[in-house]
Amino acid sequence: MPLVRIVEGPFQPWALLAELEPELGLRPGGFGATAVFTGTMRDFNEGDGVTAMTLEHYPGMTERHLERIIDEACGRFDILDALIVHRVGPIAPGETIVLTAVWSAHRRAAFEANRFLMEELKHRAPFWKKEALADGSARWVEQNTPG
Amino acid sequence: MSVKVRYFASLGDLIGRSEDQMDIEGHITVADIWREATGEIPMPPRTLVAVNQEYADLEQVVHDGDEVAFFPPVTGG
Numbered sequence: 001m002p003l004v005r006i007v008e009g010p011f012q013p014w015a016l017l018a019e020l021e022p023e024l025g026l027r028p029g030g031f032g033a034t035a036v037f038t039g040t041m042r043d044f045n046e047g048d049g050v051t052a053m054t055l056e057h058y059p060g061m062t063e064r065h066l067e068r069i070i071d072e073a074c075g076r077f078d079i080l081d082a083l084i085v086h087r088v089g090p091i092a093p094g095e096t097i098v099l100t101a102v103w104s105a106h107r108r109a110a111f112e113a114n115r116f117l118m119e120e121l122k123h124r125a126p127f128w129k130k131e132a133l134a135d136g137s138a139r140w141v142e143q144n145t146p147g
Numbered sequence: 148m149s150v151k152v153r154y155f156a157s158l159g160d161l162i163g164r165s166e167d168q169m170d171i172e173g174h175i176t177v178a179d180i181w182r183e184a185t186g187e188i189p190m191p192p193r194t195l196v197a198v199n200q201e202y203a204d205l206e207q208v209v210h211d212g213d214e215v216a217f218f219p220p221v222t223g224g
Contacts, residue, residue, distance in 0.1 A: 127223025
């Protein structure tokens with residue numbers, strides 16, 4: 001039962017993962033690998049100091065596309081389940097932006113599917129970042145880093 | 148027919164609002180919606196569009212009740 005959450009306030013990824021994992025209904029002993037990724041806000045980007053960020057999304061379309069990305073991962077890799085949690089709204093350096101996790105019988109599928117989730121999310125899921133810079137100005141992030 | 152138009156991120160700043168409700172008649176494409184809604188503002192390069200929350204292209208025909216969205220390349224994660 002894949003799980004997608006859009007979160008408006010700060011969240012502690014490890015605590016949230018522990019809280020959400022039972023909701024997936026995974027059978028204890030039924031999986032051998034869990035691959036987890038967290039993305040954290042940096043205080044620098046493209047050579048500038050960044051003091052804060054605001055994440056905008058497209059309610060409805062964002063969730064729909066995140067669910068679809070998980071569905072595609074389930075079809076493409078031999079995995080048992082996956083979750084994506086993504087922050088929106090104002091965010092401070094050091095806070096978690098995104099949490100993805102994948103469960104599978106063996107490690108390869110979990111690692112590869114988790115990478116797939118993040119790459120597809122970054123290319124397709126409607127989120128946009130606006131940075132507040134140390135010099136008082138603000139700018140929209142125009143493109144993803146290559147990874 | 149009635150169409151809801153939404154602008155996200157830098158496009159919202161460019162247009163100066165986040166949405167429009169348009170009443171428009173005829174064979175209308177997404178590109179027509181942009182022209183009608185924004186007037187003289189050229190569409191920025193790499194603008195993405197969605198119709199009813201699915202990615203679409205500028206030639207897609209718009210129907211009564213549709214929601215059309217314009218936004219820059221996505222930068223989540």
